[in-house]
Amino acid sequence: xxxxxxxxxxxxxxxxxxxxxxxxxxxxxxxxxxxxxxxxxxxxxxxxxxxxxxxxxxxxxxxxxxxxxxxxxxxxxxxxxxxxxxxxxxxxxxxxxxxxxxxxxxxxxxxxxxxxxxxxxxxxxxxxxxxxxxxxxxxxxxxxxxxxxxxxxxxxxxxxxxxxxxxxxxxxxxxxxxxxxxxxxxxxxxxxxxxxxxxxxxxxxxxxxxxxxxxxxxxxxxx
Numbered sequence: 001x002x003x004x005x006x007x008x009x010x011x012x013x014x015x016x017x018x019x020x021x022x023x024x025x026x027x028x029x030x031x032x033x034x035x036x037x038x039x040x041x042x043x044x045x046x047x048x049x050x051x052x053x054x055x056x057x058x059x060x061x062x063x064x065x066x067x068x069x070x071x072x073x074x075x076x077x078x079x080x081x082x083x084x085x086x087x088x089x090x091x092x093x094x095x096x097x098x099x100x101x102x103x104x105x106x107x108x109x110x111x112x113x114x115x116x117x118x119x120x121x122x123x124x125x126x127x128x129x130x131x132x133x134x135x136x137x138x139x140x141x142x143x144x145x146x147x148x149x150x151x152x153x154x155x156x157x158x159x160x161x162x163x164x165x166x167x168x169x170x171x172x173x174x175x176x177x178x179x180x181x182x183x184x185x186x187x188x189x190x191x192x193x194x195x196x197x198x199x200x201x202x203x204x205x206x207x208x209x210x211x212x213x214x215x216x217x218x219x220x221x222x223x
Contacts, residue, residue: 027062027065028063030048030052032070033072034071035097037090039122044086047190048084048192050209051209055212072100073096077109081108081220082215083112085112085123086114086119088119089118091126105174106179112180112219114187127180145169145181146211148217155167156188157208158185159186159191160187169184170182178218181218186211191204191205191207191209
């Protein structure tokens with residue numbers, strides 16, 4: 001049984017790692033997470049395409065130009081080294097979906113949860129289904145995720161104001177590995193959107209894009 005489990009995890013790891021090397025034809029693919037519960041998982045439609053374009057241009061990455069859509073319970077989630085989750089409202093993971101997401105993260109996948117205001121009370125409960133024994137912990141400012149290509153000495157940048165709270169980066173750490181990064185009270189995705197949507201100053205947009213690029217690089221290169 002132990003050998004079967006080891007083989008199973010090896011297959012999961014290969015499903016994640018192999019697409020990283022298939023960069024010549026289509027580029028590395030990243031995905032947006034589709035979930036149930038009624039929340040607008042589809043929010044920020046121009047966000048990931050703009051982050052992809054920024055990262056390809058400024059970090060010499062070879063990301064596929066358009067993001068994919070992947071459901072929480074789909075085996076296809078193992079094809080993506082980085083999965084982005086956002087929205088404003090309710091989130092519900094079934095037991096099977098929670099198990100699938102857990103297996104993906106244990107096997108080497110990376111989930112970025114981006115609070116688009118109103119997500120917090122739901123996602124904390126649902127991630128408890130994924131990792132019942134783990135708690136979100138605040139990521140210290142000296143963590144590598146804040147110091148990749150771009151350095152953020154004070155952690156997450158503040159992009160949009162909601163409740164007057166400071167931006168915070170939380171994480172789920174499994175066996176010493178940051179498997180899920182949760183950007184709270186920052187609204188990075190809104191900063192990635194087309195400038196015409198929110199009319200954010202260009203410097204604010206650049207901060208959001210730089211932090212997003214850091215998260216991508218961290219997801220691709222962490223041990």
